Amino acid sequence: AQSVTQPDIHITVSEGASLELRCNYSYGATPYLFWYVQSPGQGLQLLLKYFSGDTLVQGIKGFEAEFKRSQSSFNLRKPSVHWSDAAEYFCAVDGSSNTGKLIFGQGTTLQVKP
Amino acid sequence: DGGITQSPKYLFRKEGQNVTLSCEQNLNHDAMYWYRQDPGQGLRLIYYSQIVNDFQKGDIAEGYSVSREKKESFPLTVTSAQKNPTAFYLCASSPRDGSDLYGYTFGSGTRLTVV
Numbered sequence: 001a002q003s004v005t006q007p008d009i010h011i012t013v014s015e016g017a018s019l020e021l022r023c024n025y026s027y028g029a030t031p032y033l034f035w036y037v038q039s040p041g042q043g044l045q046l047l048l049k050y051f052s053g054d055t056l057v058q059g060i061k062g063f064e065a066e067f068k069r070s071q072s073s074f075n076l077r078k079p080s081v082h083w084s085d086a087a088e089y090f091c092a093v094d095g096s097s098n099t100g101k102l103i104f105g106q107g108t109t110l111q112v113k114p
Numbered sequence: 115d116g117g118i119t120q121s122p123k124y125l126f127r128k129e130g131q132n133v134t135l136s137c138e139q140n141l142n143h144d145a146m147y148w149y150r151q152d153p154g155q156g157l158r159l160i161y162y163s164q165i166v167n168d169f170q171k172g173d174i175a176e177g178y179s180v181s182r183e184k185k186e187s188f189p190l191t192v193t194s195a196q197k198n199p200t201a202f203y204l205c206a207s208s209p210r211d212g213s214d215l216y217g218y219t220f221g222s223g224t225r226l227t228v229v
Contacts, residue, residue: 009154034218043118043204043220044157090156100145100164100208101172102218104157 002027004093006105013081014113021076021108023091032094033074035065037087086112116141120205120221126229135190135224137205144210146188151202163188200228
C-alpha cells in the first residue's frame with residue numbers, strides 16, 4: 001500500500017535561514033506528489049505538485065521541491081524563511097490514479113524564530 | 115469567487131446524537147472528499163465521491179455516512195456509532211480532468227467537539 005512518511009514532527013528555524021522539510025513515500029511506480037501548507041484552524045493550500053518531467057518543481061511563496069526516485073523522496077525547500085511561513089506542512093501522494101485519493105503524511109510543524 | 119464552504123465552523127455534539135457537516139462547492143468539480151484530522155495523525159480519508167449519486171468508503175468510514183445528490187454538495191453525517199468523533203473535519207474537491215488534475219481545493223474546516 002502507498003504511504004507517506006514525514007520524519008520530522010516539529011522543526012524550528014531562524015528567520016532568514018534555509019529550510020528543508022523531508023518527505024519519503026512508498027509506491028511502486030512514479031507517484032504524483034504534493035506539498036500542502038495549513039495555517040492554524042484553516043484548510044490546506046497547495047504549495048506545489050510533481051507529476052512528471054523536471055524533478056525540481058517550483059511552487060508558490062518561494063518554495064521548491066525535488067523528486068528523487070532513487071531515494072523515494074520529495075523534500076520541500078526554501079532558501080530564506082519568513083516568519084509568515086510558520087505553519088504545518090503536509091506531503092501527500094496519489095498512487096491511485098483512477099480515484100484521485102490523496103494519502104497524507106503526518107505533517108511537520110514549522111516554527112520560525114525571530 | 116469560486117471555492118468550498120464548510121459550515122458550521124464549530125459544532126458541539128452530545129453523546130448519542132447524529133450531526134451533519136455541510137460542504138458546498140461552486141468550482142464545478144466532479145470529485146469531493148471528506149478528511150478527518152487529528153493531532154499527529156495527518157489527514158485520514160473518510161469518504162469520497164467522484165460523481166453525483168456515487169461515493170466510496172475511505173480508510174475510516176465506520177460511524178460516518180454521506181450523500182451526493184447534487185454536484186455542488188457533499189454533506190457528512192457523524193452518527194452515534196462513531197465512538198470518538200471529536201476532530202477537525204476537512205472537505206475538499208478536485209476536477210477529474212484537465213490541466214488542474216488532482217488539484218485539491220480545501221474548505222476551511224469544521225471543528226466538532228463532543229460534550
